Amino acid sequence: MERDENQMTESMQAPQTLSDLQNAITERYSELSKRLRQVARYLIDHPGDIAFGTVTVIAQDAGVHPSTLVRFANAFGYSGFSEMQTLFQQNLLRESPSYTERIRIARETLGDPGSQSPDQLLGEFIHADTLALQSLQSHIPAEVLNEAIDILANAEATQIIGVRRSFVPAAYFAYALRHIERRAYLIDNVGAMHKEQAGTIQKNDAVLAISFRPYASETDEAVRIAHERGVPIIVITDSRLSPLAKLASVVFTLPDSEVHGFRSLTPTLCLAQSLSIGLAYRVDKNRSMDGNPA
Amino acid sequence: MERDENQMTESMQAPQTLSDLQNAITERYSELSKRLRQVARYLIDHPGDIAFGTVTVIAQDAGVHPSTLVRFANAFGYSGFSEMQTLFQQNLLRESPSYTERIRIARETLGDPGSQSPDQLLGEFIHADTLALQSLQSHIPAEVLNEAIDILANAEATQIIGVRRSFVPAAYFAYALRHIERRAYLIDNVGAMHKEQAGTIQKNDAVLAISFRPYASETDEAVRIAHERGVPIIVITDSRLSPLAKLASVVFTLPDSEVHGFRSLTPTLCLAQSLSIGLAYRVDKNRSMDGNPA
DNA sequence: ACCAAAATGGAATGAATTTTCCAGAATTGC
DNA sequence: GCAATTCTGGAAAATTCATTCCATTTTGGT
Numbered sequence: 001m002e003r004d005e006n007q008m009t010e011s012m013q014a015p016q017t018l019s020d021l022q023n024a025i026t027e028r029y030s031e032l033s034k035r036l037r038q039v040a041r042y043l044i045d046h047p048g049d050i051a052f053g054t055v056t057v058i059a060q061d062a063g064v065h066p067s068t069l070v071r072f073a074n075a076f077g078y079s080g081f082s083e084m085q086t087l088f089q090q091n092l093l094r095e096s097p098s099y100t101e102r103i104r105i106a107r108e109t110l111g112d113p114g115s116q117s118p119d120q121l122l123g124e125f126i127h128a129d130t131l132a133l134q135s136l137q138s139h140i141p142a143e144v145l146n147e148a149i150d151i152l153a154n155a156e157a158t159q160i161i162g163v164r165r166s167f168v169p170a171a172y173f174a175y176a177l178r179h180i181e182r183r184a185y186l187i188d189n190v191g192a193m194h195k196e197q198a199g200t201i202q203k204n205d206a207v208l209a210i211s212f213r214p215y216a217s218e219t220d221e222a223v224r225i226a227h228e229r230g231v232p233i234i235v236i237t238d239s240r241l242s243p244l245a246k247l248a249s250v251v252f253t254l255p256d257s258e259v260h261g262f263r264s265l266t267p268t269l270c271l272a273q274s275l276s277i278g279l280a281y282r283v284d285k286n287r288s289m290d291g292n293p294a
Numbered sequence: 295m296e297r298d299e300n301q302m303t304e305s306m307q308a309p310q311t312l313s314d315l316q317n318a319i320t321e322r323y324s325e326l327s328k329r330l331r332q333v334a335r336y337l338i339d340h341p342g343d344i345a346f347g348t349v350t351v352i353a354q355d356a357g358v359h360p361s362t363l364v365r366f367a368n369a370f371g372y373s374g375f376s377e378m379q380t381l382f383q384q385n386l387l388r389e390s391p392s393y394t395e396r397i398r399i400a401r402e403t404l405g406d407p408g409s410q411s412p413d414q415l416l417g418e419f420i421h422a423d424t425l426a427l428q429s430l431q432s433h434i435p436a437e438v439l440n441e442a443i444d445i446l447a448n449a450e451a452t453q454i455i456g457v458r459r460s461f462v463p464a465a466y467f468a469y470a471l472r473h474i475e476r477r478a479y480l481i482d483n484v485g486a487m488h489k490e491q492a493g494t495i496q497k498n499d500a501v502l503a504i505s506f507r508p509y510a511s512e513t514d515e516a517v518r519i520a521h522e523r524g525v526p527i528i529v530i531t532d533s534r535l536s537p538l539a540k541l542a543s544v545v546f547t548l549p550d551s552e553v554h555g556f557r558s559l560t561p562t563l564c565l566a567q568s569l570s571i572g573l574a575y576r577v578d579k580n581r582s583m584d585g586n587p588a
Numbered sequence: 589a590c591c592a593a594a595a596t597g598g599a600a601t602g603a604a605t606t607t608t609c610c611a612g613a614a615t616t617g618c
Numbered sequence: 619g620c621a622a623t624t625c626t627g628g629a630a631a632a633t634t635c636a637t638t639c640c641a642t643t644t645t646g647g648t
Contacts, residue, residue, distance in 0.1 A: 052383045118572035119436035126427045133420045142413035172462045278412035
């Protein structure tokens with residue numbers, strides 16, 4: 001067996017993921033020099049500390065000289081310490097709730113926006129929507145979902161508000177709730193009568209409002225009316241700083257994924273689905289517990 | 295009560311944890327200037343993206359000047375942006391381990407219908423939508439996309455038809471097309487006047503019809519009228535055997551993903567986005583080729 | 589113990605990044 | 619509607635940082 005291949009100094013290509021690197025380190029640990037072993041141990045044992053921090057700080061913590069870190073990175077095929085460091089950062093990002101960073105990276109690797117074929121465009125939207133969906137889960141705490149479903153389950157009817165872009169998920173909510181035989185009223189502002197429509201909100205209703213930047217005054221007004229009447233309010237919006245958030249009983253803040261200037265409604269609709277079906281199950285369960293096993 | 299204390303400029307001491315900072319931001323949000331609010335929103339809504347990246351990059355993503363970030367940090371008592379940034383890093387380090395675990399658990403329990411928590415349900419829908427999106431790309435040939443965009447680009451106005459479930463993507467189309475300054479009419483059947491609405495379809499319009507099983511007669515009728523008048527028709531449906539398919543100039547057939555009896559609209563909306571933005575680019579290109587470089 | 593080769597840490601260089609400063613723009617108060 | 623104040627963004631300055639280079643030390647072999 002030819003052992004020369006294993007000598008890898010600068011020639012071989014560097015590991016591209018953190019786990020690859022960790023494997024490589026473990027494998028080559030014995031052939032490293034004293035100081036490099038020290039670095040190796042530190043990298044393996046404290047991966048979290050590598051992501052941030054400067055060479056100087058990390059070197060101090062690891063008890064070595066900064067240049068040793070650079071040499072270590074070189075020994076594993078990287079152009080410098082910084083290049084190796086990105087692996088640790090990416091790893092942290094992958095585990096973290098953040099995803100716009102990944103979109104940014106993906107966008108960079110996808111080349112210039114603008115003169116693209118519709119086909120590529122479709123691919124980009126699919127990609128962006130997928131990422132947005134993935135991050136959705138981490139943005140929606142289970143308790144909030146449960147509270148929202150509680151409110152909907154206890155309400156006699158649900159009044160749904162959403163205009164312009166948010167009209168789309170609002171319409172979906174109305175469709176879905178009616179589908180599972182819940183009373184749902186869509187405040188659709190037909191005939192510019194949203195105030196009149198909002199006027200019909202009653203004590204034992206629930207209000208479901210959807211509003212994203214730029215926040216529409218129509219939605220705001222309707223929610224305000226509901227708030228005055230002490231009606232429980234579920235808000236789906238994009239930020240805790242949204243004007244609706246402070247009036248709400250329950251707030252969902254959704255990450256907005258923007259590609260080519262168009263924000264995706266996919267997370268909102270997915271949430272809408274989940275709320276509706278979750279409600280359906282809840283209502284079903286309540287019914288059977290009420291002594292009606294059908 | 296002495297309110298002076300609240301004026302805090304440089305004098306007060308800066309929040310030492312991320313949640314403290316977030317609270318402080320929420321509290322003082324209203325008294326911030328326009329740009330600082332922009333920063334505030336970005337910090338609240340994208341905490342994960344602050345941790346890495348340089349001021350320059352973050353400033354770009356937030357749409358502000360780098361110095362604004364520094365000013366913001368100063369306004370909250372930090373010596374500079376970097377000092378504030380460390381809060382976000384610490385937070386990321388603390389949060390990271392749970393996330394992948396959650397997804398794994400959610401995925402494992404997938405397929406166990408019935409008594410599920412809404413949280414698990416959400417995970418299922420996310421998963422289903424993701425799969426549906428993935429398969430979308432292979433179901434949409436590039437030529438069909440191009441033809442559809444051709445039709446939309448040449449049309450004077452677009453008439454959009456979709457009822458019930460399909461009303462949701464139809465409404466989205468109407469919104470998106472108007473957003474890119476195309477004339478779009480949504481045949482929404484208000485006042486049960488879909489026939490009258492369809493009657494306004496003209497020779498150089500285009501028709502965009504969305505219909506899934508069970509196919510709605512309203513959509514069918516409208517498309518039939520359009521077909522008689524020789525108007526180009528784009529159809530989004532679930533099968534090439536759909537009654538609309540044979541009248542269409544271009545047909546998109548979408549795979550339907552069904553979870554808990556609810557079909558997902560996500561692929562339809564993703565397609566809608568792609569068509570709209572693809573159209574926007576096409577129109578832009580045509581305009582500049584017509585000698586109007588703006 | 590001596591020589592050659594490798595390894596190490598200090599200092600310097602050069603690049604990148606954060607911060608400060610300032611002039612013009614926008615906003616507010618009168 | 620004007621003046622004063624605040625806000626903004628460009629550019630330069632200052633700082634920090636990663637990397638390279640080199641002299642010194644250490645290691646391993648004879």
